[in-house]
Amino acid sequence: MWVEFVDPADSNQRFRCDLTWLTSSWSCIFGSGCAGIYENRPDDGCCTLGAHFTDKDDVSRVKAAVVELGEDEWQFHSAGQGGRWKLKEEGQLKTRVVDGACIFLNRPGFPSGAGCALHQHARLRGVEPLTVKPDVCWQLPIRRTYRTVELGDKSSYLEVTITEYDRRDWGPGGHDLDWYCSGNSEAHMGKEPVFRSSASELRELMGSAAYDEMAVRCEAHLVAAQAARANGSRKLLPLLVHPATLKALADDAR
Secondary structure: OEEEEEEOOEEEEEEEEEHHHHOOOOOOOOOOOOOOOOOOOOOOOOOOOOOEOOOHHHHHHHHHHHHHOOOOOOOOOHHHHHHOOEEEEOOEEEEOEEOOEEOOEEOOOOOOOOEEHHHHHHHHOOOOHHHOOOHHHHHOOEEEEEEEEEOOOOOEEEEEEEEEOOHHHHHHHHHHOOOOHHHOHHHOOOOOOHHHHOHHHHHHHHOHHHHHHHHHHHHHHHHHHHHHHHOOOOOOHHHHOOHHHHHHHHHHHO
């Protein structure tokens, strides 16, 4: 189910938000059941391919974090020195892949723990991971897209869509993924809905004023979904509740 509203910070912009996704119980389960996108690399999560950068600011943010990372935090510290943590692939700048996965991914057995060195660095310093990680890494599996909408009177506005980055959004390569979290009930076990658990990321993507407007609508959507469930309106639930969340609820009730 979708909702649209004018951006409080820009009257020429409208948000189109996927309430079904934003109120789902998805949560990142890296290290707690995540199967990885490739069956033969189950410990990588979604870090096998490395991360493509979106712009110069994206690169600069990670570059600043690299300077702060110590050898005790980053397994491939020596391999990434001298700017060797990034490279160009088919004309696009991305993080380098070392030993089969992103250079920033600490592997199981590393003293500081497995997982993204940038993410761990941010947590240790009490800052949001989005302040040090590549855009694609902290945004997934939230997706923001833009579209110019032309109206009958020849005026127009910018439509900003906030939704799920699902398997199809990877393009043809999405079919090659052996497992992907957003559509799997195993990852829909979060204690809070996405709009709450990913509030920092959504505020960064939307702006605080727009996020607050969206959150009000998400809260109302949760009430509607609960009412539908209480009334036994099962046919309505797939429109109100994300299919993977619905399956997780059913599995939990068994």
